[in-house]
Amino acid sequence: MTTAERTGTPSSAVEAPVLEVRDLSVAFRTEGGTVSAVDRVSLDLAPGEIVGMVGESGCGKSVTAMSIAGLLPGSARVTGSVRLQGTELVGTRESVLRRVRGKEIAYIFQEPMTSLNPVLTVGRQIGEVLQVHERMSGRAARARAVELLSLVGIPSAATRVDNYPHQLSGGMRQRVMIAMAVACGPKVLVADEPTTALDVTVQAGILQVLRDLRDRLGTSILIITHDLGVIADVADRVVVMYAGRVVERAPVTDLFAFPYHQYTAGLLSASPTPGVHAGTQRLQEIPGLVPVLSTQPDACTFADRCPAADARCREAAPPLEAVRPAINDHVAACWHPCPAPRTHVEEATA
Amino acid sequence: MTPQENALELEDLVMHFGPVRAVDGVSLTIPRGRVTALVGESGSGKSTVGRCVVRLVEPTSGVVRIAGADVTHLSRRQLRRHRSDVSIVFQDPAGSLNPRMLVGDIVAEPLRLSRRRLSRRDREARVAAELGRVGLRAEVARRYPHELSGGQRQRVSIARALISEPMLLIADEPTSALDVSVQASVLNLLADLQRDIGFACLFITHDLSAVEYLADDIAVMYLGQLVEKGSREQIFARPAHPYTQALLSAAPVADPERQRQRQQVLLGDDLPSALDPPSGCRFRTRCPLAFDRCATEVPAQIEFGDGVAACHLVQPDGTRPDVRAAETNEVLS
Numbered sequence A: 001m002t003t004a005e006r007t008g009t010p011s012s013a014v015e016a017p018v019l020e021v022r023d024l025s026v027a028f029r030t031e032g033g034t035v036s037a038v039d040r041v042s043l044d045l046a047p048g049e050i051v052g053m054v055g056e057s058g059c060g061k062s063v064t065a066m067s068i069a070g071l072l073p074g075s076a077r078v079t080g081s082v083r084l085q086g087t088e089l090v091g092t093r094e095s096v097l098r099r100v101r102g103k104e105i106a107y108i109f110q111e112p113m114t115s116l117n118p119v120l121t122v123g124r125q126i127g128e129v130l131q132v133h134e135r136m137s138g139r140a141a142r143a144r145a146v147e148l149l150s151l152v153g154i155p156s157a158a159t160r161v162d163n164y165p166h167q168l169s170g171g172m173r174q175r176v177m178i179a180m181a182v183a184c185g186p187k188v189l190v191a192d193e194p195t196t197a198l199d200v201t202v203q204a205g206i207l208q209v210l211r212d213l214r215d216r217l218g219t220s221i222l223i224i225t226h227d228l229g230v231i232a233d234v235a236d237r238v239v240v241m242y243a244g245r246v247v248e249r250a251p252v253t254d255l256f257a258f259p260y261h262q263y264t265a266g267l268l269s270a271s272p273t274p275g276v277h278a279g280t281q282r283l284q285e286i287p288g289l290v291p292v293l294s295t296q297p298d299a300c301t302f303a304d305r306c307p308a309a310d311a312r313c314r315e316a317a318p319p320l321e322a323v324r325p326a327i328n329d330h331v332a333a334c335w336h337p338c339p340a341p342r343t344h345v346e347e348a349t350a
Numbered sequence B: 001m002t003p004q005e006n007a008l009e010l011e012d013l014v015m016h017f018g019p020v021r022a023v024d025g026v027s028l029t030i031p032r033g034r035v036t037a038l039v040g041e042s043g044s045g046k047s048t049v050g051r052c053v054v055r056l057v058e059p060t061s062g063v064v065r066i067a068g069a070d071v072t073h074l075s076r077r078q079l080r081r082h083r084s085d086v087s088i089v090f091q092d093p094a095g096s097l098n099p100r101m102l103v104g105d106i107v108a109e110p111l112r113l114s115r116r117r118l119s120r121r122d123r124e125a126r127v128a129a130e131l132g133r134v135g136l137r138a139e140v141a142r143r144y145p146h147e148l149s150g151g152q153r154q155r156v157s158i159a160r161a162l163i164s165e166p167m168l169l170i171a172d173e174p175t176s177a178l179d180v181s182v183q184a185s186v187l188n189l190l191a192d193l194q195r196d197i198g199f200a201c202l203f204i205t206h207d208l209s210a211v212e213y214l215a216d217d218i219a220v221m222y223l224g225q226l227v228e229k230g231s232r233e234q235i236f237a238r239p240a241h242p243y244t245q246a247l248l249s250a251a252p253v254a255d256p257e258r259q260r261q262r263q264q265v266l267l268g269d270d271l272p273s274a275l276d277p278p279s280g281c282r283f284r285t286r287c288p289l290a291f292d293r294c295a296t297e298v299p300a301q302i303e304f305g306d307g308v309a310a311c312h313l314v315q316p317d318g319t320r321p322d323v324r325a326a327e328t329n330e331v332l333s
């Protein structure tokens, strides 16, 4: 990367990012007209970095993720830039994309049950990926499938390789999906709500697998979730989306300790904290509904629900920029950011 | 305590669907006006317990008592007398509201079904009041469910459940399908209404943080059976069963520094099946502390403090190992 992004580059990205997304916008043609789903989203993934993406239902997380992996339907109009190790993916020919997809960028869906083929053993399904992308022989692919299954923590992998999906629990199926996704050693793994359908004891195991992949193979991971606990657990950096836009981006500890955007602050105080809300304190609510994105090009999309909004917020969209010059990897798009606590200012200048 | 003071009593409740042993001997009491949370893994039988209580299904064996009355095997007609005593809110607000009915008619439906006849005006007034109580404007009555957001729809189903002023509310994962910020408003609403109206509640969930916020008591289910019961304070401060301990340690907290310092217990995810539950203790195939006896002998319910736990390692004085401690053979008391 030659020119630094105006909004600042993450300090952790000392090496060139594996994935660079710039001003990505996605609109869908529907019968009722054009629906804008993603509006000028930018983000980076450094090698071996785990970036978490949070935001309200319908704010464009999955559409962003799918456009990175090139999985959107034909009705989607994608503009902007997605570069994988310098190679532009937006507007690239399908034949080139097909090679990238599955090999360089892998995608894990929320629903492991519906995305596995019920009539093939898991070994066959993983094997097929390897035979297509790596030109492996059937024997070699099967042996590699067993290795991959143990890599994702499936016990007795040599037996499990011959199981059909319905013979596995939800957690094990999600592990199989991950094994399939990482079969070709992708540079980037996009995990869209990989644990939402699972209970916490199984979720903890899956998150451990993702961390292991990063540590052992250096895979960069974009993980999408509703659950701030999951973000707190695995993410290095966090991207907060609201109504199609990135509204805040920060290293994980900064984001939780010093949220700048009023929406982020609302989100953080809305989730119950064990030990704090024990039958006494009320949970914080964010009043109002998420707006339709395309109606507010020249305003802060959060203004209608924001406690700090004034006339300016309804007249101009705030740019995404470093809230304090000293902390350039923490950016927010807010005219009236939450005041930073004293300690933060001291830490930043120390 | 006399039975009438209990909103709900379950005695050795069993519900088998053919070979599937969905619920296998659950005993539970909810006193009037108290909230009991039923937590546990997906597929452990929580919803089935709820469906037995509202008698959407007829239990295989055991007893279901509502306000002291045995409703276990009552026919549909006989159940009508008890219908206004107990209501249920389902997990998926979209799927449980009739898309072709106006919100006002949906909320009024329990009134039509009850034996008390109300004039149309009275009914509309009750509906408007009920919508107001759950934080919706009266105009919402003239809309269809698909014209509302997820959180608004869940409020509608709460209004429908509460309009008959039930003594017992079954809330089956009422917030799982919702966003964090919408979840908060529904949980606040349930807490407020429970305080104002004083209904008893069986709150079914896998979200332990929501449990801590709302529940007086907690019951933990694993593969069709209760492994532990106790007050909220006791379960959170001193969980006794290894599964409860693992659940508490696995729920991530939304605080990166705290979350990353925590000791997590990683259980295998080779979940046993309700078709063929393991012998002895059903948790033993995933339990880090399992030993020989766990495979051969079903653990008894050990009473201690204000709760019970079914584990061979729990002593009557409440002493038990903690799987969350680094030294797993260290015994806490």
Ligand SMILES: Nc1ncnc2c1ncn2[C@@H]1O[C@H](COP(=O)(O)OP(=O)(O)OP(=O)(O)O)[C@@H](O)[C@H]1O
Binding pocket: A028, A030, A035, A036, A037, A055, A056, A057, A058, A059, A060, A061, A062, A063, A064, A073, A075
């Ligand atoms: N194929 C499509 N055609 C038209 N609109 C679409 C299509 N796919 C998504 N959208 C719209 O784009 C917006 C963003 O959707 P997206 O699935 O990215 O949300 P999300 O943030 O992933 O939400 P959730 O948390 O509920 O999964 C939504 O308003 C959605 O209705």
Ligand SMILES: Nc1ncnc2c1ncn2[C@@H]1O[C@H](COP(=O)(O)OP(=O)(O)OP(=O)(O)O)[C@@H](O)[C@H]1O
Binding pocket: B017, B020, B021, B022, B040, B041, B042, B043, B044, B045, B046, B047, B048, B049, B206, B274
């Ligand atoms: N009508 C039915 N016929 C056959 N099996 C059933 C039926 N209803 C439930 N089961 C089975 O009973 C077991 C318990 O299901 P239940 O829905 O009560 O679990 P749960 O604890 O509510 O799970 P979740 O957290 O996923 O909602 C599961 O194995 C389920 O597949």
Ligand SMILES: [Mg+2]
Binding pocket: A061, A062, A063
């Ligand atoms: Mg999504």
Ligand SMILES: [Mg+2]
Binding pocket: B046, B047, B048
């Ligand atoms: Mg259920």
